[in-house]
Amino acid sequence: MNECDHASLVGAYHDGELPPASAVELEAHIQRCPECAAELVRLCSLSRVLGSASWPQMPPEALGRLHRKVDLVARDGIRKLAEALAGVAASIVVACSVALAVLPGTAGPAQASARWETVAVSQQQAEASAASTEEQIALWIVQELPGNGTHE
Amino acid sequence: MDGNEDSQAFNRCGEPPVDLRLARRARHGDVAAFHALVDQYASYLFALAVSLVGNAADAEDVVQETLAGAYRGLGAFEERSSVKTWLTRILVRQAARHLERSRRRGSHVVQSDGGLASASGRASTSDADARIDIAAAVGSLSPEHRDVIVLREFQGMSYDEIAQVLAIPRGTVESRLYRARRRLQQLLRDYLA
Numbered sequence: 001m002n003e004c005d006h007a008s009l010v011g012a013y014h015d016g017e018l019p020p021a022s023a024v025e026l027e028a029h030i031q032r033c034p035e036c037a038a039e040l041v042r043l044c045s046l047s048r049v050l051g052s053a054s055w056p057q058m059p060p061e062a063l064g065r066l067h068r069k070v071d072l073v074a075r076d077g078i079r080k081l082a083e084a085l086a087g088v089a090a091s092i093v094v095a096c097s098v099a100l101a102v103l104p105g106t107a108g109p110a111q112a113s114a115r116w117e118t119v120a121v122s123q124q125q126a127e128a129s130a131a132s133t134e135e136q137i138a139l140w141i142v143q144e145l146p147g148n149g150t151h152e
Numbered sequence: 153m154d155g156n157e158d159s160q161a162f163n164r165c166g167e168p169p170v171d172l173r174l175a176r177r178a179r180h181g182d183v184a185a186f187h188a189l190v191d192q193y194a195s196y197l198f199a200l201a202v203s204l205v206g207n208a209a210d211a212e213d214v215v216q217e218t219l220a221g222a223y224r225g226l227g228a229f230e231e232r233s234s235v236k237t238w239l240t241r242i243l244v245r246q247a248a249r250h251l252e253r254s255r256r257r258g259s260h261v262v263q264s265d266g267g268l269a270s271a272s273g274r275a276s277t278s279d280a281d282a283r284i285d286i287a288a289a290v291g292s293l294s295p296e297h298r299d300v301i302v303l304r305e306f307q308g309m310s311y312d313e314i315a316q317v318l319a320i321p322r323g324t325v326e327s328r329l330y331r332a333r334r335r336l337q338q339l340l341r342d343y344l345a
Binding site for chain 1: 183186187190191194195198199202208212215216219220223224282283286287290301304305306310311326327329330333336337340343344
């Protein structure tokens with residue numbers, strides 16, 4: 001076990017990950033430190049052993065299966081997009097139908113109501129004015145009766 | 153390892169790497185472009201998957217899940233890393249999920265040689281023993297240690313690339329490598345003499 005203070009730097013040096021100035025400094029240290037020198041030898045040896053095993057290539061039939069999987073995923077994505085668009089279109093149709101049912105363009109109940117009220121009020125006003133005319137006529141008759149002194 | 157190092161750099165005309173162009177086209181619905189990416193990275197991803205999960209059958213599943221996830225997640229690829237790093241990150245996570253599911257089911261199988269091939273192409277007894285021991289040693293590491301060892305020793309990634317793939321600080325990469333190598337030196341001491 002490397003107890004040297006520089007032990008943790010030997011790995012980075014081995015991997016070429018030290019900045020140039022630090023690498024030069026550590027190289028000089030390794031020349032003087034048997035523990036760090038032995039650590040470097042062990043790291044090189046370990047990398048060699050691990051690197052002696054190569055990794056298998058993907059078999060052609062597996063590559064074919066991979067391409068088919070990609071096609072399935074792509075088709076699945078298009079299908080889901082189509083379903084989503086159909087849902088949006090259906091929502092728009094429903095919204096338009098509801099809007100058409102409540103918008104004016106037919107005589108709405110509110111307008112009919114207002115017109116009825118206007119007619120009713122005007123009729124009442126007509127009746128009221130008719131009543132006052134009759135009163136007036138009655139007044140004239142009374143006023144024209146003999147003894148009232150208003151008529152000769 | 154995958155011979156794609158040249159594809160990682162912008163060329164002298166400032167054009168993006170081939171794999172990045174393919175990814176952009178795939179993002180806009182060009183499935184053929186994604187198939188070209190598959191051809192470019194399938195072997196690399198397969199080898200990485202074997203080193204992480206220990207057998208070829210599971211490795212193929214992991215690679216399928218990786219590329220399916222990559223296709224669905226193309227819209228989220230922000231090009232902050234290379235395509236290779238992005239795919240590697242997805243694969244490492246898929247491999248971890250795969251191993252976790254297998255452990256819960258009690259069904260994880262490590263191929264007798266860990267899926268390793270002989271570098272010489274010939275299966276001598278000593279070569280076979282070495283591959284078995286190497287695979288067993290790497291497989292016995294904790295997931296965190298195994299990931300950094302595989303990415304550094306088998307894939308030759310830099311510390312910064314490993315940090316990006318695993319989403320950990322560079323200092324953590326260094327410390328995990330230090331401890332993982334200590335452990336492997338003990339397990340493989342017969343081969344290090």
